[in-house]
Amino acid sequence: MRIPPSYILKRIGFLVAVLFTAATINFLIPKLAPRDPVQELINQKIAGGSLTSEGAAEFRDSLRTLYGLDKPLWQQYLTYIGNTMRFDLGYSIVNYPQRVSTIIGQTVFWTLGFVFTSTILAFLIGTVVGALVGWSKTSKWFSWLMPPLAMFSAIPGFILALVFIYYLAFKAQLFPLRGGYSVTIDKNWSDPQFLLSVLHHAALPGLSMLLVSVGGWSLGMRSMMVTVEGQDYITFAEAKGLKGSRIFFRYALRNTLLPQVTSLAMQLGLIVSGATLVESIFNYPGIGNRLGGAIRALDYPVIYGIVFFLVVGIALSTLIVDLIYPFLDPRISYSGG
Amino acid sequence: MQRGQGFRGFLNYIRRNPAFGGGLVLLLLLLLFSTVTTIFIPREGAYPLAVMPRQAPSAEYPFGTDSVGRDLLPTLIYGTQMTLSIGMIAGVIGLGVGTVLGFMTGYFGGLFDTIVKFLVDVLMTIPSFLLLIIIASSVPNPEEMGVVRMGLILSIVAWVQPTRAIRAQVMSMRERAFVMMAKLSGMSGMEIIIKELMPNLMPYLAISLAGAVNGGVLGSLGLQTLGIGNLREPSLGMTIYWLRYYNAFLQGYWWWIVEPVTVIAAIFIAFLLLSIGLDEFANPRTRRTV
Secondary structure: OOOOOOHHHHHHHHHHHHHHHHHHHHHHHHHHHOOHHHHHHHHHHHHHOOOOHHHHHHHHHHHHHHHHOOOHHHHHHHHHHHHHHHOOEOOOOOOOOOOOHHHHHHHHHHHHHHHHHHHHHHHHHHHHHHHHOOOOOOOOOHHHHHHHHHHHHHOOHHHHHHHHHHHHHHHHHOOOOOOOOOOOOOOOOHHHHHHHHHHHHHHHHHHHHHHHHHHHHHHHHHHHHHHHHHOOOHHHHHHOOOOOOHHHHHHHHHHHHHHHHHHHHHHHHHHHHOOOOOOHOOOOOHHHHHHHHHHHOOOOOOOOOOOOOHHHHHHHHHHHHHHHHHHHHHOOOOOOO | OOOOOHHHHHHHHHHHHHHHHHHHHHHHHHHHHHHHHHOOOHHHHOOOOOOOOOOOOOOOOOOOEEEOOOOOHHHHHHHHHHHHHHHHHHHHHHHHHHHHHHHHHHHOOHHHHHHHHHHHHHHHOOHHHHHHHHHHHOOOOOHOOOOHHHHHHHHHHHHHHHHHHHHHHHHHOOOOOOHHHHHHHOOOOOHHHHHHHHHOOOOHEEEHHHHHHHHHHHHHHHHHOOOOOOOOOOOOHHHHHOOOOOHHHHHOHHHHHHHHHHEEEEEEHHHHHHHHHHHHOOOOOOOOOO
């Protein structure tokens, strides 16, 4: 299968448009809002006693020059877009000499680890459960799984997380309450004891993410399965006398998996938003919790930088799925874009 | 739709569509809990220093109190009221804008459709929650942010999904025979939209409304849990923010955790049941006995 270049170009053009919109929103919103992060920082410092009101004016001017706030608006915009596209996201205001890109680098792998694992697990479990429930020749007992799964899918993960923390971590003491690893162990990635503690800490945040999405995957899979079961080629396969398991795996499952992959790409935004909140609840050292911290500290460059980074991640993943999809499904036509 | 008329017919319909009935009852209970009770329970108890802090549920404080001295019963009553109102404002505006844009673009097409479709596609890729974080964290005077302002902020993203869903429905209906008939009989585009398409899409509009209100509630809870918005008002999201801030887990204040979680879960389950029920109403063909 060859994908026409026009399809690829169209998708990449769309990606650029998404990034450009995200960067523009990041630039415009703070300009529209009559809120001055520099002044707020100075007020905080004066209130904290680390800055006298005489030094404030000078500090203010130097900060404004540093962030380019003394230049005309269009120039600021061009500089901002240029910097953003080179992934220069500026400096944190609260932890000053630290770059936003450094902060992202320190936290992103924590998030990727538990979010990726729980999403893949949820996708697999949900797809299998949904397929078994939807296929009419499996035990009716499977359908009892659906109501609780649907219920869990409706309740946001960070709300479930509160219950898990209280009952499983605080009461039963099966899991740690917060954080990404035990503070009593040295942070050493080659130490198996440290790795074990990382897994132990990731278990509850992962479970909160997993329970929420399993329901969605199984509901989607079930209705696809019901639709496919009514198709003529299934009846034909049965008439040919094929074994039930062969019809299930080769005929039904294969055809229902494709829409699931598409919705995986569509769900990414929701998954990332959910992970942000789950991390905040668990104080997990990931990018979402860092975003939460930046919001509380009014550290605007960090807020905008992390949001932009997440949008880039989601847009890139969507592009990859768009490009892989024609290989997975030979029936698809590319011209639609 | 159903045999029988009026309330009797409605009850008969509910019997065949228990999800819809369950969702309706649950939502009604939540509305009663957050409105009727306000006659007996004053709002003052929902603010810090109103009552003795850290009390487990008792005869005096049936829901217990938190560690800054909020009585949790009024906190949850007024919190539910605030959170549902925020969702309602966002949902109604979102659906309103989505309906207008969806019908305009889906029926007339053209350059306007191309622009709106592109915008919707872009906004579907950028997670609305992240967009909300940017907008809501930049709003001035968060300490004065009331229900209306929060609802308006959420409505900035609430129109995207309804626009997309309604546009797709209108496009699929545009070529049907009854629309052709209406065109031949000389009806104008606007007339066809209002007299022919709108009534046929009512169930879809109801589903979109449930989805948009649900999205508004979810968005407001998420923002408030991160500490964006009015920290003093007792909305449900802020209750979550404060129980996390004061580490209710480590102190073993189970009531402070279990109660808001139960109310929030009830809200989302009510919307889940309503949308399952409405979906069954809109697509009778999906009826099955799995």
